[in-house]
Amino acid sequence: MADRPIGMFDSGFGGLTVARALIDLLPGEDLVYLGDTARYPYGPRPLDEVARYAHQIAEELVERRGVKLLVVACNTAAAAALVSLRDRFDVPVIGVIEPGVRALVEASESGRVAVIGTVGTIASGAYQEAVASAADDLELVALACPGFVEFVERGEFDSEQVHVLAQRLLEPAIEAKVDALLLGCTHYPYLARTLGDVMGRDVVLVSSADETAFEVRRVMLRDGLARDRRTGGSATFVTTGDVNWFEELGRRLLGPELERAERISWP
Numbered sequence: 001m002a003d004r005p006i007g008m009f010d011s012g013f014g015g016l017t018v019a020r021a022l023i024d025l026l027p028g029e030d031l032v033y034l035g036d037t038a039r040y041p042y043g044p045r046p047l048d049e050v051a052r053y054a055h056q057i058a059e060e061l062v063e064r065r066g067v068k069l070l071v072v073a074c075n076t077a078a079a080a081a082l083v084s085l086r087d088r089f090d091v092p093v094i095g096v097i098e099p100g101v102r103a104l105v106e107a108s109e110s111g112r113v114a115v116i117g118t119v120g121t122i123a124s125g126a127y128q129e130a131v132a133s134a135a136d137d138l139e140l141v142a143l144a145c146p147g148f149v150e151f152v153e154r155g156e157f158d159s160e161q162v163h164v165l166a167q168r169l170l171e172p173a174i175e176a177k178v179d180a181l182l183l184g185c186t187h188y189p190y191l192a193r194t195l196g197d198v199m200g201r202d203v204v205l206v207s208s209a210d211e212t213a214f215e216v217r218r219v220m221l222r223d224g225l226a227r228d229r230r231t232g233g234s235a236t237f238v239t240t241g242d243v244n245w246f247e248e249l250g251r252r253l254l255g256p257e258l259e260r261a262e263r264i265s266w267p
């Protein structure tokens with residue numbers, strides 16, 4: 001079992017932030033990453049539709065590709081389906097919401113924090129619940145940021161338009177004088193420069209990627225799933241959309257490990 005790959009998925013490129021952290025922390029592990037770029041963005045879709053996609057992808061990764069552990073590297077999919085995926089599959093299923101909230105709680109000194117995410121994630125209340133159960137004295141501003149994911153998927157990270165949009169959407173967090181901003185969508189770390197400029201230097205930007213990678217390591221050690229080698233892991237990338245675009249933008253975002261992608265289409 002330990003020699004099997006770790007599976008992970010996102011609506012597109014965002015989960016590559018988590019893949020990067022996993023490859024860096026666990027370089028001996030094999031990884032299969034599926035980006036559902038044909039159906040992105042998930043954020044504006046009804047949660048039951050996103051849950052259906054998540055189950056279809058999990059079937060591919062768990063049942064056909066035999067992954068030993070599944071990382072839902074997408075907040076929207078985690079908000080929609082983490083519980084039902086855990087019920088259905090008998091491999092450990094790890095999301096990005098709880099690890100992100102843990103990192104947020106640690107980063108804030110003032111207790112005034114914000115989380116930004118897709119419309120689906122924020123409307124689901126998943127972050128509001130996770131923050132309330134992690135610490136009951138935090139003041140949370142939760143903001144949906146429609147449009148951010150589309151900029152990332154186009155490879156546009158710090159244009160004037162992204163800046164203007166960020167200024168408008170983040171205004172309530174600035175007014176609330178938060179000292180930590182959780183990037184509750186795995187696409188958003190690619191906008192870090194713009195988000196940092198808009199929020200100002202005193203606000204810590206928190207990404208769930210590293211914390212999620214540590215959670216994967218913890219669970220694998222607990223369940224005897226960790227490989228006992230430190231190098232030589234491979235990474236396989238699968239997309240439901242355009243392979244050339246996935247390879248080109250994916251390599252820019254993740255790095256040289258993304259040499260080649262394969263295409264999968266659903267029946």
Ligand code: DGL
Pocket residue numbers: 010011012014015040041042043044073074075076077118121149184185186187
């Ligand atoms: N990266 C996703 C998330 O964390 C995807 C968002 C989308 O496709 O709208 O929510």
